[in-house]
Amino acid sequence: MSGSVIKHARRIVVKVGSSLVTAGGRGLDHAALSRWAEQIAALAGQGKEVVLVSSGAIAEGISRLGWKKRPKSVRELQAAAAVGQMGMVQAYESIFRAHGLNAAQVLLTHEDLTDRTRYLNARSSLRTLLELRVVPIINENDAIATDEIRLGDNDTLGALVTNLVEANCLIILTDQPGLYTADPRKDPEATLVMNAHAGDPELEHMAGGAGSNVGTGGMLTKIQAAKRAARSGAHTVICSGREENVLLRLAAGEAIGTQLISRQETLAARRQWMADHLQLRGGVVLDNGAVRALQEDGKSLLSVGVKGVVGEFQRGEVVAIVDSEGNEIARGLTNYSASETRRIAGKPSTQIEAELGYVDEPELIHRDNLVMLA
Secondary structure, X not given: OOOOOXXXXXXXXXXXXXXHHXXXXXOEOHHHHXXXXXXXXXXXXXXXXXXEEEOOHHHHHHHHHOOOOOOOOHHXXXXXXXXXXXXXXXXXXXXXXXXXXXXXXXXXXXXXXXXXXXXXXXXXXXXXXXXXXXXXXXXXXXXXXXXXXXXXXHHHHHHHHHHHOOOOEEEXXXXXXXXXXXXXOOOOOOOEOOEEEOOOHHHXXXXXXXXXXXXXXXXXXXXXXXXXXXXXXXEEEEEEOOOOOHHHHHHOOOOOOEEEEOOXXXXXXXXXXXXOOOOOOEEEEEOHHHHHHHHOOOXXXXXXXXXEEEEOOOOOOEEEEEOOXXXXXXXXXXXOOHHHXXXXXXXXXXXXXXXXXXXXXXXXXXXXXXXXXX
């Protein structure tokens, strides 16, 4: 495989890491931001739509507050994020305006993307901004979202946004050239992975996942983000943001960094929304027969195939569907609450009314409300 998958992409999400937009802990690097804006403006001139996911708010806030080091308490991190957002908005607004483009700030949390109504509202808003040739600048809403601060994971946010706007490609810019077969700091034989398929389990091993002693400074979250983006058919490029005019060169067809190709068909919007849930309230454990019915026969999930219930959830919530070994194989919108599911688990659909006194649906999860993950 040669060339860049970005060349023919119409809609692109670009994620820029903190190390690329901050000046060694001294707040935002305005020269670097200007370089990104110049390249994005050039891509817009080529007819491409670009969404920018940018880190850097907390670092900018720390600088503005005059703190000597990054605080550890969540409340201080939240305060730094709130102050730093002001600097980011000012910087990006003035820089993009200098290149003839309007920019918009969009603050998201993972919860925004797991609530169906908020998900659709965010999707509509971002699509409208792109239609108006406005560049959305997206960041996690760190001023109120404590879990996101602890994770510090804008790679995942980049993938979620890629799926949200149905982008063709996700570009993750970092301070590394890409994914290596091993940690190049420890293994002189390590080589750069130029092309691979997103979701290949071997990639997570290379990046320091389970069963590996390799640690490559956050590369694992980037590999997992590529796997998530691939669910909507998007390809991912992981490359160094320090390469000169890297976005323009990728758009011109030059192969830079690691390209992770999606082999999956695009998921329908509602199924994509279900797949993108990061935090679930609970789930159901299936017997082997039910697993086969879902994976091989494309059936709905019936209560008779459930042998266990985990957590507490209400009717209409997204739940995890796991096999007997604890592997998540699917997700779906449940027709019954956790307490109701416990009562009908292992029983055929014909006994639901006798057990509960009513029947909402004969299926625990209808196939139309279910997305397979494995």
